[in-house]
Amino acid sequence: MNYWLVKSEPVKYSWDKFNKDGRTFWDGVRNFQARNNLRDMKEGDLVLFYHSNEGKAVVGVAKVVKEHYQDPTTEDPNWLVVDLAPIETLKTPVTLEQIKKDERLQNIGLVKQGRLSVMSLKPEEFDRIVELGSNVS
Template sequence: MPRHWLLKTEPGCFSLDDLAAAPGRTTGWDGVRNFQARNFLREMALGDLALFYHSVTNPGAVGIVSVVREAYPDATAQDPQSGHYDPRATAEKPLWFMVDVRLDERFAAPVPLAAMRREPGLAGMELLRKGSRLSVMPVGPEEFALVCRLGRQAAQKA
């Protein structure tokens, strides 16, 4: 049974449109520099599903991705030209990891953060906890299904 996650990104850095335009609608989820978020990346398995979440401007879930490659060392940590460079990371001790994800579905309409906060079924969702800032976090199966239903509703109403 696949696990469920939420991957948070700033659309000005990397958006759902960027993922849709990537070869095979697939990319490496790199640049995560928080140890707890890194640990979640290392827990991901092939076939796990994640909500693709735009943060900052108009925050909300905009689609679904699947994990197509399990955790491996994040090369951007060892590249001094990268904005994600970390001099502590080495080939022998990589420190930071990434997964590859593929776009599976774009929601008919984004599910805004404000709408999620109004849903009783999402009250326990990690994303909605005060002070929660992780860019990678687990999502319960019922929460995942509810957000997906909300994202697909616009298509059902059309």
């Protein structure tokens, strides 16, 4: 199993909307590194959902339910999507500020490559963020 983080601006596609939809294809990726990460996602992989710009926090866990295929929003064959389904809302959102302060998360892509919209995580990074989000404040 692999672990990932995807980012979405809540005004464009929020965690609440994702939960109402129950499933979505992850489109709009127009960066080759992020696209390559989508291509590497496998069915069953777990994904952290991060609200960017507003909120700046990991808010939930999703899973890959369909592996990559042509992005239906463009005819350009360079761009792919995967299907994701929500699994669980974190009890407490894990903010970017918390992530930056956590010694175990210093090398996470969210800190090192802040503009990348789809990134891989090490299992221990994924587990740490879920642990932080499980604490009720």
